[in-house]
Each structure stands twice: as C-alpha cells, then as structure tokens.
Amino acid sequence: MPKVVQGYRKQAMDTIMESASRLFFELGYQEASMEDIAREIGVTKGTLYLYFKNKEELLYEVCKKNLKLLEDSLGKLTSADILESAKSFFRSELDLPDHLRFHWIFALGEINKNQKVRKILMESYENYVKIISSRIEELKGKGLISGEANSRRLSLTMIALHNGILMSMMQGLSETEASEMFEAGIRSFLENSDKFRK
Amino acid sequence: MPKVVQGYRKQAMDTIMESASRLFFELGYQEASMEDIAREIGVTKGTLYLYFKNKEELLYEVCKKNLKLLEDSLGKLTSADILESAKSFFRSELDLPDHLRFHWIFALGEINKNQKVRKILMESYENYVKIISSRIEELKGKGLISGEANSRRLSLTMIALHNGILMSMMQGLSETEASEMFEAGIRSFLENSDKFRK
Amino acid sequence: MPKVVQGYRKQAMDTIMESASRLFFELGYQEASMEDIAREIGVTKGTLYLYFKNKEELLYEVCKKNLKLLEDSLGKLTSADILESAKSFFRSELDLPDHLRFHWIFALGEINKNQKVRKILMESYENYVKIISSRIEELKGKGLISGEANSRRLSLTMIALHNGILMSMMQGLSETEASEMFEAGIRSFLENSDKFRK
Amino acid sequence: MPKVVQGYRKQAMDTIMESASRLFFELGYQEASMEDIAREIGVTKGTLYLYFKNKEELLYEVCKKNLKLLEDSLGKLTSADILESAKSFFRSELDLPDHLRFHWIFALGEINKNQKVRKILMESYENYVKIISSRIEELKGKGLISGEANSRRLSLTMIALHNGILMSMMQGLSETEASEMFEAGIRSFLENSDKFRK
DNA sequence: CATGAATGAGACTTCATTCAT
DNA sequence: GATGAATGAAGTCTCATTCAT
Numbered sequence: 045m046p047k048v049v050q051g052y053r054k055q056a057m058d059t060i061m062e063s064a065s066r067l068f069f070e071l072g073y074q075e076a077s078m079e080d081i082a083r084e085i086g087v088t089k090g091t092l093y094l095y096f097k098n099k100e101e102l103l104y105e106v107c108k109k110n111l112k113l114l115e116d117s118l119g120k121l122t123s124a125d126i127l128e129s130a131k132s133f134f135r136s137e138l139d140l141p142d143h144l145r146f147h148w149i150f151a152l153g154e155i156n157k158n159q160k161v162r163k164i165l166m167e168s169y170e171n172y173v174k175i176i177s178s179r180i181e182e183l184k185g186k187g188l189i190s191g192e193a194n195s196r197r198l199s200l201t202m203i204a205l206h207n208g209i210l211m212s213m214m215q216g217l218s219e220t221e222a223s224e225m226f227e228a229g230i231r232s233f234l235e236n237s238d239k240f241r242k
Numbered sequence: 243m244p245k246v247v248q249g250y251r252k253q254a255m256d257t258i259m260e261s262a263s264r265l266f267f268e269l270g271y272q273e274a275s276m277e278d279i280a281r282e283i284g285v286t287k288g289t290l291y292l293y294f295k296n297k298e299e300l301l302y303e304v305c306k307k308n309l310k311l312l313e314d315s316l317g318k319l320t321s322a323d324i325l326e327s328a329k330s331f332f333r334s335e336l337d338l339p340d341h342l343r344f345h346w347i348f349a350l351g352e353i354n355k356n357q358k359v360r361k362i363l364m365e366s367y368e369n370y371v372k373i374i375s376s377r378i379e380e381l382k383g384k385g386l387i388s389g390e391a392n393s394r395r396l397s398l399t400m401i402a403l404h405n406g407i408l409m410s411m412m413q414g415l416s417e418t419e420a421s422e423m424f425e426a427g428i429r430s431f432l433e434n435s436d437k438f439r440k
Numbered sequence: 441m442p443k444v445v446q447g448y449r450k451q452a453m454d455t456i457m458e459s460a461s462r463l464f465f466e467l468g469y470q471e472a473s474m475e476d477i478a479r480e481i482g483v484t485k486g487t488l489y490l491y492f493k494n495k496e497e498l499l500y501e502v503c504k505k506n507l508k509l510l511e512d513s514l515g516k517l518t519s520a521d522i523l524e525s526a527k528s529f530f531r532s533e534l535d536l537p538d539h540l541r542f543h544w545i546f547a548l549g550e551i552n553k554n555q556k557v558r559k560i561l562m563e564s565y566e567n568y569v570k571i572i573s574s575r576i577e578e579l580k581g582k583g584l585i586s587g588e589a590n591s592r593r594l595s596l597t598m599i600a601l602h603n604g605i606l607m608s609m610m611q612g613l614s615e616t617e618a619s620e621m622f623e624a625g626i627r628s629f630l631e632n633s634d635k636f637r638k
Numbered sequence: 639m640p641k642v643v644q645g646y647r648k649q650a651m652d653t654i655m656e657s658a659s660r661l662f663f664e665l666g667y668q669e670a671s672m673e674d675i676a677r678e679i680g681v682t683k684g685t686l687y688l689y690f691k692n693k694e695e696l697l698y699e700v701c702k703k704n705l706k707l708l709e710d711s712l713g714k715l716t717s718a719d720i721l722e723s724a725k726s727f728f729r730s731e732l733d734l735p736d737h738l739r740f741h742w743i744f745a746l747g748e749i750n751k752n753q754k755v756r757k758i759l760m761e762s763y764e765n766y767v768k769i770i771s772s773r774i775e776e777l778k779g780k781g782l783i784s785g786e787a788n789s790r791r792l793s794l795t796m797i798a799l800h801n802g803i804l805m806s807m808m809q810g811l812s813e814t815e816a817s818e819m820f821e822a823g824i825r826s827f828l829e830n831s832d833k834f835r836k
Numbered sequence: 837c838a839t840g841a842a843t844g845a846g847a848c849t850t851c852a853t854t855c856a857t
Numbered sequence: 858g859a860t861g862a863a864t865g866a867a868g869t870c871t872c873a874t875t876c877a878t
Contacts (some may be wrong), residue, residue, distance in 0.1 A: 461757070549744070
C-alpha cells in the first residue's frame with residue numbers, strides 16, 4: 045500500500061472492510077480469522093490492528109457501512125410509481141455481491157451475540173421503515189392508496205416479504221422467480237392496502 | 243441421570259439436543275462450547291461424546307429434529323379454511339421458545355459453512371412447499387381459489403412472508419403486530435391469487 | 441464368556457493378553473485403547489479391569505508372557521549341532537504372528553518409559569544369554585568350538601545378529617533372505633569363534 | 639529469541655527438532671506432548687505451530703533429518719580399509735547423544751503407525767545398503783574380498799549386526815564390549831565373505 | 837506503516853478409570 | 858461377573874491480540 049496518499053487511511057479501512065464483509069458472510073464471523081482477512085488483502089494480521097481496535101469493532105464497522113448502503117439505496121426511491129420503484133430497487137439488489145445483498149440476514153444472526161450490532165441493526169431497521177412509510181404517505185396524499193391503510197404497517201409487511209424472499213434466494217430460489225414473487229406480492233399488498241390498518 | 247431405564251439413551255440425546263438447540267441459537271454455533279452445553283445439563287463435556295460423535299453431528303441432529311418438527315406442524319394444516327388454518331399455525335408458533343421458532347433463520351446462517359446442514363435444510367424447504375402447495379391445490383379444486391394461481395408460486399410467497407415476519411420478530415416486532423401483518427398479508431395473497439402464476 | 445468353568449479366570453486373562461499384545465504391537469501401547477482391546481474380544485472396557493488393575497499392568501503381563509515364551513523356545517535348543525539348532529529356532533520364529541515374533545523390539549521401545557518393563561526385559565535378556573552360553577560351553581567341552589572363544593561374548597553377538605535381522609524383517613526383508621543371512625552369519629561366527637574373546 | 643536474523647526461521651526449526659527428537663526418544667512419540675517440547679525450549683505451545691503444521695509433521699521432519707544424518711555419516715566411509723572404516727564409523731556413533739544414536743530403532747517403532755515415516759525409513763534403509771554395497775564392490779575389485787560374495791547380502795548382514803548391537807546397548811551393553819563385538823563380527827563376516835552369496 | 841514472532845486462553849476431543857446396577 | 862454411564866485430566870490445535878524492530 046502506498047504511503048503518502050491523502051485519505052489513504054480511509055481507503056485502507058475500506059479495503060479491509062470489503063474483505064471482511066465477504067469473509068464474514070461466507071465463513072461466518074467466528075470462522076473467518078483475522079489471518080484470513082489479512083491474507084486476502086496481502087498484508088499481515090498485525091496491520092489490521094492499525095485500522096481497527098479489534099475484530100469486534102471491525103464487525104461493527106462492516107455492519108454499519110453495509111446497513112448505511114441499504115439505507116442510501118432506499119433513499120433513492122420515488123413515490124411516482126411505487127410498484128415500479130420497488131421493482132427497480134429489487135433489480136439493483138440483484139447486482140450486488142452476495143455478502144451485500146444478504147447482509148441483513150447475516151447481521152440478524154449476530155444480534156443475539158453482540159449488543160452493538162443489535163443496536164445499529166434496530167436503528168437501521170427503524171430508518172428503513174420510516175423511509176418507506178413516508179413514500180406511502182405521499183401516495184395516500186395523492187389518493188393512489190386507500191386512506192385506511194396504515195403506512196407503517198404496510199411498510200413493515202413489504203419489508204418482511206422482501207427479506208423472506210431474500211432468505212429463499214439464499215436457499216437457491218432463482219433471481220427471476222424471486223423478482224416475480226416480489227412484484228406479485230407487492231402488487232397484491234397495494235391493491236389490498238386497506239387490509240393493513242392498525 | 244438414571245441408568246438402565248428403557249429408552250434412556252434416546253432421552254439423554256433429547257435432553258442434550260434441547261440444550262444445544264437453545265445455546266446454538268442464543269450464542270451461535272461456534273460460540274456455544276461443548277462445555278456450555280454440558281454444564282447446562284449438569285454433566286461433563288466427555289458425556290456429550292457418548293451420544294454424539296462430535297459437535298458437528300450434534301448440530302446436524304439438532305437441525306434435523308427442529309426442521310422435522312416444523313414439518314409435522316405444517317402437516318396438521320387443513321384446507322377447510324386456509325386463512326384460519328394459517329392463523330392457527332402462526333399462533334402455535336408463538337408458543338414455541340425462540341430457538342425453535344427461529345430455527346429456520348438460525349439454520350440459514352449455517353448453510354454457507356456446512357454442507358450437511360445445507361442439504362437437510364433444502365430438503366425440508368422443499369417438503370414445506372409441497373405440503374402447502376397441496377393444500378392450495380385442494381382449495382382450487384373446491385373453487386375457493388382462482389384456477390389461474392400457481393400453487394407452488396403462491397406457497398413460496400407465503401413462506402417468504404412468514405419468514406420475513408419472523409425476521410422482524412427477531413428484531414423486536416411484537417407478537418400481536420406480527421400476527422396481524424401475517425393475517426393481512428396472507429389474505430391479500432389469497433384474494434389476489436391470480437397474480438401468482440408462473 | 442461362560443461362568444463356571446474351572447480356570448476360567450486364567451483363560452479370560454489369556455484372551456485379553458492375546459488381543460492386547462497384538463494391538464499394542466500394531467497400534468502402539470498408547471494408541472491402542474482399552475476400548476479397542478475390549479471390543480476385539482467382545483466385552484466392554486469395564487470388564488478388563490476385572491482382570492488387570494490397569495493398562496500398565498496389562499502391558500507388563502503381556503511383556504512377561506511373551507518374553508517367557510521366547511525363553512521357553514530357547515530352552516529347547518540342543519547343543520548337538522548348534523548351527524542346525526539355530527536354524528530350526530529361527531524357522532520356528534517365522535511361524536509366529538508378528539506381534540510375538542517382533543515382541544522384543546516392541547518391548548525395547550517401551551523400556552525408556554516404563555521401569556517395570558525395563559526390569560523384566562533386562563532379566564529376560566540375561567536369561568537368554570545364559571541359555572545360549574551354556575550350549576556353547578557344551579560345544580567347547582566337546583572340542584567343537586575353539587577354547588579361546590568367550591561363550592558369553594559369542595552369545596551376545598549371535599543375539600545381536602538375530603535381533604538386527606528381525607529389525608530388517610520389520611522393514612520388509614523377505615523370510616528366505618533373512619533365513620539365509622542368519623545362517624551365513626552364525627556359521628561365520630562359529631568358524632571364527634576364536635575372534636570372540638574377552 | 640532474536641527476530642530479524644537471517645536464517646532465523648531455519649534456526650528455530652532446528653532448535654525445535656532437536657528438543658523434539660530427544661523427547662520423542664525418551665518419552666515416546668505419543669507420550670511427549672507439544673507442551674513438553676515447548677517448555678524445554680522456553681516457548682509456548684502455540685509457537686511450535688508457527689514452524690510445524692502439526693505434531694505428525696514435526697515427527698516426520700525429525701525422522702527425515704536424523705536419517706539423513708546417518709546417511710551422511712555413512713557417505714564418509716572409505717574402502718581403503720573397510721574394517722578400520724567400520725570401526726571408526728562405530729566410534730563416531732558412540733559420541734552421539736542417545737536419541738540420535740538409537741534413532742533408527744526409535745523410528746522402527748513408529749512405522750506400523752505412520753505411513754510417511756515408514757516410507758522415509760524404507761528409502762533411507764535402501765540408501766544405506768547401496769552405500770555400503772558400493773564400498774564392498776570396490777574391495778572386490780581390489781581382490782580384497784572374495785568375488786563370490788554378494789555385496790548386497792553382505793551389507794544387509796553387517797547392518798543387521800550393527801543394529802542388533804545398538805539394541806543391546808539400549809539394554810545396557812557397555813560401549814567397549816559393543817565395540818569389540820562389532821569389530822569381531824565384521825571381521826568374521828569379511829573373512830567368510832564367500833558365505834554370503836545369493 | 838508494516839511485519840513477523842510470540843503468546844495464552846480456550847476450544848474440541850480422547851480415554852483410562854470408576855462405580856452403581 | 859459384566860455392563861453402561863459418567864468423569865476429568867490431558868492433549869492437540871487455533872486464533873485474537875500484542876509488541877519489538
């Protein structure tokens with residue numbers, strides 16, 4: 045790694061987190077050793093400790109980064125046509141490498157074991173719900189969705205469907221089938237939005 | 243533990259698996275040590291090896307048992323009133339301890355790391371789909387569901403919603419809210435069943 | 441195993457020692473577990489402790505028995521024709537199973553670790569030397585061997601050759617080649633017996 | 639231990655192998671624990687694994703090194719006066735510490751249990767035979783040994799005698815008596831070399 | 837900055853031995 | 858006499874972490 049590059053430290057941390065994220069997902073947090081991660085980047089274990097206090101912090105930063113990525117992605121949703129918007133969101137997810145696409149599910153496996161991860165995952169979740177809810181509120185404002193619908197409830201359910209389909213993909217469900225299921229599901233929710241009240 | 247009891251060995255294995263299942267879920271497979279498991283039961287590490295060849299086999303047997311439990315539970319579904327049936331299934335899940343209720347999600351976290359677990363999870367998944375599909379087929383026969391619906395596709399989506407809601411519960415979603423979301427979701431799928439074709 | 445047989449205990453011990461001897465040789469003393477030995481005979485570990493205080497005593501008894509066997513075999517040597525006698529002794533060794541034929545070499549590997557085994561091996565060795573020496577003395581008396589020969593020295597050297605050839609056999613030397621080497625060696629010793637003085 | 643020394647790694651491995659060799663011989667391979675070996679050198683267990691993949695590889699490398707040492711030693715034999723040469727070889731062996739002098743016998747105890755050790759021991763053995771045979775062939779060329787002698791057969795027998803005497807030394811035979819026996823034995827073989835044909 | 841050497845705690849696993857039945 | 862259950866000590870090995878260079 046070069047030395048005098050401005051922002052070099054940031055770059056180094058990103059490189060490390062990228063490797064770590066993949067290996068954590070592929071091997072599991074415990075099973076992926078600091079050595080594994082270092083080897084992938086071409087440095088020695090000791091180096092990792094120049095950038096992250098310990099393995100747990102590395103995990104935390106990886107989760108934070110990946111959850112933020114998802115949030116940014118959601119932030120780009122428009123309310124113009126929510127179905128189209130959802131479909132395009134899902135399509136963009138399909139382009140992600142596995143460790144990013146399935147990061148939420150991975151993180152969920154860690155929340156029982158790690159308070160900090162639990163906290164950040166909960167906060168992110170809350171943010172996702174808010175973002176989607178506000179889009180739905182806009183639709184209600186435009187009269188495109190039944191006023192009876194509880195936007196939070198609807199968001200929660202959409203997210204649940206989304207996550208459940210991701211789980212199925214981890215078990216081998218094809219991308220096309222997944223897309224179609226997601227579309228059909230979301231559409232059915234929208235057309236029955238009045239069922240989702242509190 | 244008593245000694246020459248008939249079926250004693252089976253009982254001992256069950257006791258171990260029960261503890262293991264819980265600790266695997268709570269701490270993670272790697273993080274839960276054989277010592278932890280043994281201590282919970284009140285025996286020493288060595289004893290576990292009288293009943294299971296090694297830790298991996300213990301994991302496998304736990305998965306097998308828990309996935310079978312879910313399958314049995316699904317097997318009791320009737321097609322008389324599928325919505326009611328689904329609700330009652332979900333209610334019964336709420337009575338389960340966390341490690342059983344969320345076992346599928348736990349198992350999913352292990353499939354990248356363990357071929358045998360992957361295999362049995364896939365097979366179970368396939369069985370779940372078949373069971374639900376056949377109930378839906380019966381409904382189609384009775385004309386209660388649109389003939390256009392692809393029963394497999396519909397099952398997959400219901401399962402996805404179910405799993406997604408479980409994920410949300412792991413993050414703190416309340417039981418009542420979860421139940422209502424599940425009911426609303428399933429109902430919307432059924433009323434829009436024609437959207438689920440292949 | 442039957443219960444009321446007279447001398448039953450002795451028989452049982454022999455059965456155990458036979459298995460133990462073989463497994464000790466094939467797997468090594470440490471590597472052969474009490475379980476292995478028990479399984480071979482078709483009993484459980486616990487049973488072995490009815491007949492031998494512990495594993496170390498079992499080893500000791502096995503050594504004692506096998507070394508005694510060798511001594512008995514040597515005792516049958518006649519001085520009529522010492523070369524023929526030696527050849528026939530060697531031939532009879534070839535009929536033994538490996539764990540008996542090579543027992544001395546095996547035992548030697550244990551003497552660093554076990555005082556009791558060391559002691560009995562040394563005593564046996566001394567006996568072997570005495571037996572052979574006395575045969576040689578008889579020959580000297582008959583004038584068939586140079587009076588200058590030191591019978592003890594000659595015995596020691598013959599034994600060394602014998603053991604060295606056994607070592608070679610453990611490494612794959614064929615039985616016929618071994619026999620021929622043994623014969624040629626002994627003959628050359630006898631014809632140069634005057635070289636072996638003290 | 640110093641750090642960035644050139645060839646430091648090689649030195650460290652040698653230190654470890656030296657300790658391991660001695661303890662393997664004194665206590666037996668199984669009975670000598672990695673902890674024992676580490677303690678002797680003044681490091682911790684973990685350190686050993688920086689240099690050797692596992693205990694079995696450590697054993698293998700020790701055997702390889704020691705057998706090579708013997709081969710080098712044999713390589714220095716000259717044919718000028720084979721008896722003198724043999725005596726000087728034996729004398730040099732007497733200076734070795736036990737674990738090196740008796741290494742062959744130790745290794746033999748492991749061949750039943752370890753394929754890799756078996757292989758390298760067999761190969762070394764073959765090399766020893768070749769080296770000695772070629773010296774004998776030179777003697778035959780010079781007419782110092784009967785042309786009828788089979789040089790391989792003669793070598794095998796000399797080696798056997800040598801090893802047998804070493805075995806006796808392990809049981810307490812004195813160095814001087816051993817030397818004299820070796821000399822007398824070899825001399826008798828040479829003077830009766832025509833007895834060793836194939 | 838980076839490394840390579842070392843550590844030490846802790847994990848899994850084996851096995852001789854004991855003992856109630 | 859025999860067993861099956863249990864123990865606990867000990868052994869191999871891994872790995873996060875530290876630190877001198």
